[in-house]
Amino acid sequence: MTALLSTSAVGKHYGSGAARMPIIDGLELSIAKGEFVSLVGPSGCGKTTLLMCLAGLLAPSEGQVRFNGQLVTAPPIGLSVVFQDYSRSLLPWKSNLDNVLFGMRRVQLSGPEKRARAVEILAAVGLSGFEAHYPWQVSGGMQQRVAIARGIAAQSQLLLLDEPLAAVDAQTRADMQDLLLDLAKRFNQTCVLVTHDVEEAVYMANRVLVLGPRPTKVVREVIVDLPMPRDQLATREDPAFLHARHEVMALIRGMRQGKALA
Amino acid sequence: MKRETRIALLGLLVPLGIVILWQIAALLQKTPLFPGPGKVVVAIWDNYPVILHQLGITLRRASAGFAVAVVTMIPLGIFLGRVRVVGKVLEPLMDMLATLPPPAIIPLVMLFAGTGDWAKIVIIAYAAAVPLLMNSYEASHSINPMLSRVAKSLHLSRLETMRLIDWPSSLPMIATGARLAIASSLLVSVTSEMLLSTNGIGTYLQRSQENFRIDAGLAGIAFISLAGVLVNAGVFRLEKKWLFWHYRDQRPAE
Numbered sequence: 023m024t025a026l027l028s029t030s031a032v033g034k035h036y037g038s039g040a041a042r043m044p045i046i047d048g049l050e051l052s053i054a055k056g057e058f059v060s061l062v063g064p065s066g067c068g069k070t071t072l073l074m075c076l077a078g079l080l081a082p083s084e085g086q087v088r089f090n091g092q093l094v095t096a097p098p099i100g101l102s103v104v105f106q107d108y109s110r111s112l113l114p115w116k117s118n119l120d121n122v123l124f125g126m127r128r129v130q131l132s133g134p135e136k137r138a139r140a141v142e143i144l145a146a147v148g149l150s151g152f153e154a155h156y157p158w159q160v161s162g163g164m165q166q167r168v169a170i171a172r173g174i175a176a177q178s179q180l181l182l183l184d185e186p187l188a189a190v191d192a193q194t195r196a197d198m199q200d201l202l203l204d205l206a207k208r209f210n211q212t213c214v215l216v217t218h219d220v221e222e223a224v225y226m227a228n229r230v231l232v233l234g235p236r237p238t239k240v241v242r243e244v245i246v247d248l249p250m251p252r253d254q255l256a257t258r259e260d261p262a263f264l265h266a267r268h269e270v271m272a273l274i275r276g277m278r279q280g281k282a283l284a
Numbered sequence: 285m286k287r288e289t290r291i292a293l294l295g296l297l298v299p300l301g302i303v304i305l306w307q308i309a310a311l312l313q314k315t316p317l318f319p320g321p322g323k324v325v326v327a328i329w330d331n332y333p334v335i336l337h338q339l340g341i342t343l344r345r346a347s348a349g350f351a352v353a354v355v356t357m358i359p360l361g362i363f364l365g366r367v368r369v370v371g372k373v374l375e376p377l378m379d380m381l382a383t384l385p386p387p388a389i390i391p392l393v394m395l396f397a398g399t400g401d402w403a404k405i406v407i408i409a410y411a412a413a414v415p416l417l418m419n420s421y422e423a424s425h426s427i428n429p430m431l432s433r434v435a436k437s438l439h440l441s442r443l444e445t446m447r448l449i450d451w452p453s454s455l456p457m458i459a460t461g462a463r464l465a466i467a468s469s470l471l472v473s474v475t476s477e478m479l480l481s482t483n484g485i486g487t488y489l490q491r492s493q494e495n496f497r498i499d500a501g502l503a504g505i506a507f508i509s510l511a512g513v514l515v516n517a518g519v520f521r522l523e524k525k526w527l528f529w530h531y532r533d534q535r536p537a538e
Contacts (some may be wrong), residue, residue: 074433096439097439113452115529
């Protein structure tokens with residue numbers, strides 16, 4: 023199985039000498055095509071820094087990130103990031119449709135083809151009829167769906183999701199979890215979800231990578247042996263779900279209480 | 285009657301009251317140096333062709349100075365905001381210039397540029413430069429870092445990022461600077477004409493005063509305020525139209 027995204031001994035620190043602050047140290051991971059992988063860790067473990075390194079937005083201090091076998095030095099084509107702060111990541115002077123089209127600037131299609139594709143993807147995220155609205159005219163959940171649509175539209179193979187649902191309300195959140203899973207399947211997206219919500223991490227993923235405290239690295243891999251599609255009621259009551267959730271939660275709680283790690 | 289209309293009407297009552305008091309005071313005075321509103325209206329009727337002509341000259345000069353400031357100061361401000369080191373070095377200088385009243389440079393400009401049109405345009409451009417430079421500088425160095433990340437992750441080149449993301453997101457602040465600059469160009473164009481008299485509405489005011497034609501001077505002032513109100517309303521409308529996304533008066537759809 024060839025990896026779509028992989029890292030070898032990635033490290034990241036800020037400052038130098040006495041002020042040297044290590045954030046990531048010796049991080050190894052490998053994501054295969056078609057997977058949905060969650061990254062969870064204790065608060066402040068450097069999840070966002072890690073995601074920026076994976077996305078090519080931040081250069082690691084040591085080690086390498088590879089996407090499709092190519093060394094990542096800048097954001098590669100085929101990799102899209104969905105940020106937590108949707109209200110700032112969308113352009114307020116562009117309509118929802120134009121925001122999605124803006125993500126397609128590097129896509130090799132004619133104007134009308136791009137437009138048709140953008141309309142199709144907006145429909146897939148449930149925003150038919152909101153193409154001409156501006157992001158600030160629609161709710162938070164809808165804004166994040168525009169951002170997801172923009173990510174997918176950019177000929178994406180891999181979606182890096184940085185706590186995409188942290189700022190939306192609880193009910194919208196459950197709907198968006200199912201929507202994301204559905205989109206991943208429909209548009210053949212491999213997904214890496216960074217979250218601090220253990221329930222969400224387990225519910226959405228085939229595989230959960232548990233990150234250790236700072237300087238962080240992957241300390242445990244938990245396979246979520248549950249079929250897709252998931253169901254908000256049945257999946258969350260499944261013994262396999264409960265077992266995986268217990269394992270991840272126990273690990274993170276252990277770290278929070280400062281216990282030694284395996 | 286709606287509450288807002290009532291308040292608007294009350295707002296008109298205040299100037300109306302002042303005009304009535306003014307008329308009463310003028311009738312009690314009986315001196316040509318204190319004309320009442322009636323005399324001013326007559327003066328407006330008698331002098332409006334001259335006033336409009338002179339005001340036109342002034343507005344043309346103010347626009348020229350403002351235009352010079354726009355094409356030089358907005359790019360300079362953006363450049364200083366982007367190139368942090370240069371911006372930091374020049375920040376104290378900008379702060380000093382910002383507190384210097386523009387008419388203070390008139391004698392200096394006269395020394396080098398004489399008293400002609402160019403001298404006035406230089407002074408007006410200087411007055412307009414300060415708010416334009418400060419606001420463009422502030423706008424370009426406080427661009428939201430999230431947008432830079434978005435630009436990078438959408439594979440935009442540096443030039444595209446500047447044109448498609450940095451420029452539009454800086455526009456509201458630059459527009460505010462432009463509004464302040466327009467107000468100060470008008471102000472300084474009149475002031476400079478009063479000091480370097482050749483023509484223009486400032487000169488007209490000065491001449492009226494020298495000839496004890498206070499009524500004609502007040503007529504000129506009335507036209508200046510009217511021009512100010514019209515220009516302001518025009519600028520405000522343009523801002524609302526182009527920066528509608530910044531003012532966001534629409535309610536969310538849900």
